[in-house]
Amino acid sequence: MLLIAVAFVIKLTYHGPIGLAVTCAVGALFVFMTWEYAALQSKTQIADWLADTGLMLDTSVVLTIDVAVQMVMCVLMAKKVSGNLMSRRDKALLELTLWFPGILIFPVIFAMLVKMMFSFTGMDFSLIGWCCGAVVVVGLPLAVYCMKWLLRDDDDRLELMFLVNGLIAVLGIIATVNGRTAATGTNEVDLTALGGICAILALGTVCGLVIDRIGTKRQIKRIIK
Numbered sequence: 635m636l637l638i639a640v641a642f643v644i645k646l647t648y649h650g651p652i653g654l655a656v657t658c659a660v661g662a663l664f665v666f667m668t669w670e671y672a673a674l675q676s677k678t679q680i681a682d683w684l685a686d687t688g689l690m691l692d693t694s695v696v697l698t699i700d701v702a703v704q705m706v707m708c709v710l711m712a713k714k715v716s717g718n719l720m721s722r723r724d725k726a727l728l729e730l731t732l733w734f735p736g737i738l739i740f741p742v743i744f745a746m747l748v749k750m751m752f753s754f755t756g757m758d759f760s761l762i763g764w765c766c767g768a769v770v771v772v773g774l775p776l777a778v779y780c781m782k783w784l785l786r787d788d789d790d791r792l793e794l795m796f797l798v799n800g801l802i803a804v805l806g807i808i809a810t811v812n813g814r815t816a817a818t819g820t821n822e823v824d825l826t827a828l829g830g831i832c833a834i835l836a837l838g839t840v841c842g843l844v845i846d847r848i849g850t851k852r853q854i855k856r857i858i859k
Contacts, residue, residue: 635742637802641704642739644795646778648711648732648788657735658774662767664740665747669763672747697806700737701799707731708796715788719853743770 646654710728713720720728747766754762785791 635745637798637805638736638738638742641795641798641802642736642742643774643777643781644791644798645704645707645732645736646774647782647791653733654775654778658771660735661739661743661770661774664743665763665767665770668744669747669759669766672744672751672763673759675748675751694806696737698803701803701806703731703734704736704799705796707734708792708799712789712792715792719856 646657649657707728710720710724710731713724714728743766746769747763750762750766751759781791785794
């Protein structure tokens with residue numbers, strides 16, 4: 635959840651004041667709409683959810699989609715920052731992925747709200763909901779500007795966001811399968827499987843170089859025209 639929050643903050647650094655204000659408003663509205671449901675939760679029920687293998691596997695699918703969208707945004711934003719020509723389709727896709735807040739940030743906000751209700755026992759739940767909404771409205775812009783101050787280069791933030799999302803994908807697979815991929819260890823190396831993986835990597839590298847070469851030639855032709 636911490637990595638999801640970090641990736642979300644980095645993504646907001648590429649928004650202007652209007653985009654940041656809209657995102658904060660959506661987050662606060664989500665808190666105000668769910669605080670009553672959060673007040674009904676219990677630690678036992680949350681533990682049951684985490685122990686539900688089917689639910690965790692469904693969550694891994696959602697996480698994969700979320701990470702894929704964020705990585706597409708990173709690639710397209712890197713293309714824009716580098717000054718390369720972008721087609722209308724790329725520009726439209728960049729705007730779509732940039733304004734897409736992500737799916738898992740909402741469960742993260744909900745988890746923060748539930749944690750606050752568990753921590754401040756005896757306090758009115760509605761007051762806790764308002765306080766959590768204030769944390770989103772005030773804390774999110776502060777986190778964004780701190781991130782901009784720490785990493786002033788757009789390329790560095792893009793690289794960090796891409797790496798964080800890759801780590802989220804790996805940790806998500808490990809965490810959500812709930813032990814179903816456990817296998818007996820072995821010291822033997824399957825040379826056939828290893829050779830197949832190397833062949834796939836080599837083929838993907840060649841295809842990537844060919845596609846990049848074709849794209850570069852097309853860009854040169856557009857510039858000449």
